[in-house]
Amino acid sequence: xxxxxxxxxxxxxxxxxxxxxxxxxxxxxxxxxxxxxxxxxxxxxxxxxxxxxxxxxxxxxxxxxxxxxxxxxxxxxxxxxxxxxxxxxxxxxxxxxxxxxxxxxxxxxxxxxxxxxxxxxxxxxxxxxxxxxxxxxxxxxxxxxxxxxxxxxxxxxxxxxxxxxxxxxxxxxxxxxxxxxxxxxxxxxxxxxxxxxxxxxxxxxxxxxxxxxxxxxxxxxxxxxxxxxxxxxxxxxxxxxxxxxxxxxxxxxxxxxxxxxxxxxxxxxxxxxxxxxxxxxxxxxxxxxxxxxxxxxxxxxxxxxxxxxxxxxxxxxxxxxxxxxxxxxxxxxxxxxx
Amino acid sequence: xxxxxxxxxxxxxxxxxxxxxxxxxxxxxxxxxxxxxxxxxxxxxxxxxxxxxxxxxxxxxxxxxxxxxxxxxxxxxxxxxxxxxxxxxxxxxxxxxxxxxxxxxxxxxxxxxxxxxxxxxxxxxxxxxxxxxxxxxxxxxxxxxxxxxxxxxxxx
Numbered sequence: 383x384x385x386x387x388x389x390x391x392x393x394x395x396x397x398x399x400x401x402x403x404x405x406x407x408x409x410x411x412x413x414x415x416x417x418x419x420x421x422x423x424x425x426x427x428x429x430x431x432x433x434x435x436x437x438x439x440x441x442x443x444x445x446x447x448x449x450x451x452x453x454x455x456x457x458x459x460x461x462x463x464x465x466x467x468x469x470x471x472x473x474x475x476x477x478x479x480x481x482x483x484x485x486x487x488x489x490x491x492x493x494x495x496x497x498x499x500x501x502x503x504x505x506x507x508x509x510x511x512x513x514x515x516x517x518x519x520x521x522x523x524x525x526x527x528x529x530x531x532x533x534x535x536x537x538x539x540x541x542x543x544x545x546x547x548x549x550x551x552x553x554x555x556x557x558x559x560x561x562x563x564x565x566x567x568x569x570x571x572x573x574x575x576x577x578x579x580x581x582x583x584x585x586x587x588x589x590x591x592x593x594x595x596x597x598x599x600x601x602x603x604x605x606x607x608x609x610x611x612x613x614x615x616x617x618x619x620x621x622x623x624x625x626x627x628x629x630x631x632x633x634x635x636x637x638x639x640x641x642x643x644x645x646x647x648x649x650x651x652x653x654x655x656x657x658x659x660x661x662x663x664x665x666x667x668x669x670x671x672x673x674x675x676x677x678x679x680x681x682x683x684x685x686x687x688x689x690x691x692x693x694x695x696x697x698x699x700x701x702x703x704x705x706x707x708x709x710x711x712x713x714x715x716x717x718x719x720x
Numbered sequence: 721x722x723x724x725x726x727x728x729x730x731x732x733x734x735x736x737x738x739x740x741x742x743x744x745x746x747x748x749x750x751x752x753x754x755x756x757x758x759x760x761x762x763x764x765x766x767x768x769x770x771x772x773x774x775x776x777x778x779x780x781x782x783x784x785x786x787x788x789x790x791x792x793x794x795x796x797x798x799x800x801x802x803x804x805x806x807x808x809x810x811x812x813x814x815x816x817x818x819x820x821x822x823x824x825x826x827x828x829x830x831x832x833x834x835x836x837x838x839x840x841x842x843x844x845x846x847x848x849x850x851x852x853x854x855x856x857x858x859x860x861x862x863x864x865x866x867x868x869x870x871x872x873x874x875x876x
Contacts, residue, residue, distance in 0.1 A: 412746055412747075412748075413746065413747075413748040414747055414748065566825055566828065567825060567828040567829040567831070567832040568828075568832065569781075569828060569831040569832040569835055569855070570855055571832075572832045572835035572836070573835055573839065573851075573852075573855070576835060576836055576839045576840075577839075701752045701755075702752065702755045703755065703756075703759040703866075704866075705759075705762065705864050705865065705866035706862070706864070708858075708859045708862040708865060709859065709865070711855070711859055712855075712856060712859035712860075715852055715855060715856060715859075720848070720851075720852040720855075
């Protein structure tokens with residue numbers, strides 16, 4: 383089911399069945415370019431409910447034939463449902479098809495949340511003080527994720543608790559991913575994983591970890607052209623890699639020097655500023671050595687994601703070429719002082 | 721051999737950008753085509769360097785492996801034999817690309833296999849410095865280098 387026409391009819395049938403209106407219609411089905419790990423199809427649905435005409439802008443996210451990231455749709459949807467009544471804004475999940483009956487592969491349908499996604503909004507040309515305020519708004523939402531009471535939300539039924547071994551569990555996971563996807567020997571990664579194993583920190587607390595927090599995974603409402611400092615986060619997106627673990631994992635991800643253009647406002651919002659505000663808001667600790675370890679792991683994870691893309695391309699399952707992540711290898715050598 | 725390989729790759733990219741791209745409307749094919757054009761550019765500038773790079777990287781790595789097996793550190797028997805075989809191999813002819821690729825994989829695999837020993841043994845501390853220097857230079861010389869850019873990132 384690759385033709386968009388077939389997909390449109392399958393989507394329409396799915397909407398009609400869920401709504402209970404066999405005459406429900408959909409229009410404007412198109413695949414967006416956003417998202418490397420899922421197919422995203424946006425569309426408008428119209429139906430009649432209780433004699434009233436209804437409309438909604440929806441997005442279907444379907445597992446692709448090839449992806450740069452293998453994730454579990456059951457976990458993602460379980461977390462999205464749990465987040466609905468929390469301070470963490472997230473898209474409204476409508477329907478889930480875990481076994482792929484509806485669209486040929488596992489998929490979910492969500493409301494298109496209000497707001498604009500701009501992954502490089504902090505690097506924009508607006509005044510630095512405005513971008514600083516936006517950065518604080520953004521990373522306060524990350525702190526809110528870490529403050530979620532995951533046990534009270536019932537997330538222990540959906541997510542595994544790695545306990546104080548979160549770092550080693552994460553390392554084992556990404557090493558396993560590397561072994562699964564790599565097309566050729568990668569001595570650099572052997573070197574880095576050896577360092578990571580020898581330096582892995584223990585975590586004092588276990589929290590929800592987003593796993594890919596960035597401006598490119600949130601929606602903002604407000605006037606981004608003229609008053610970016612007043613913009614607010616309307617939704618945190620892409621919960622594909624959510625898990626329980628060490629909150630410093632997300633801190634290592636957002637302070638990764640490779641992603642500086644996405645996460646920093648030069649001279650105004652540097653990693654030290656981010657960590658200080660996060661510590662103040664959460665009351666948790668963020669030892670620089672531990673955050674650094676997680677930042678190195680973030681690059682190992684990115685290497686695995688790129689190599690996964692290379693594998694999927696060679697196998698004919700992905701429409702993008704991923705060259706070897708040689709620049710990331712070089713950065714990791716610098717970061718571990720090799 | 722005109723148009724040569726680079727000229728053909730550059731020409732294909734020009735056709736895709738000037739003839740095909742303007743006809744596209746949906747964001748997904750536009751995005752994918754941009755990636756195809758970027759890859760053609762990478763190949764055009766890098767393909768000529770590939771054989772030389774494979775040969776250089778393999779022989780530099782083999783030299784590091786030679787230092788491991790001639791050191792006082794004793795490797796596991798099977799690993800020692802595998803490394804020794806790679807070190808004693810004659811390098812292939814520089815024009816034989818499949819042979820260069822095959823040797824390159826064997827040497828890199830041996831280097832990956834000895835990495836835990838190199839990282840742990842004090843006797844190999846000096847070698848670790850050379851190893852890191854080689855891996856850095858390798859990153860500099862890598863011929864098919866795409867600048868890693870997050871989705872949606874503006875070009876520099």
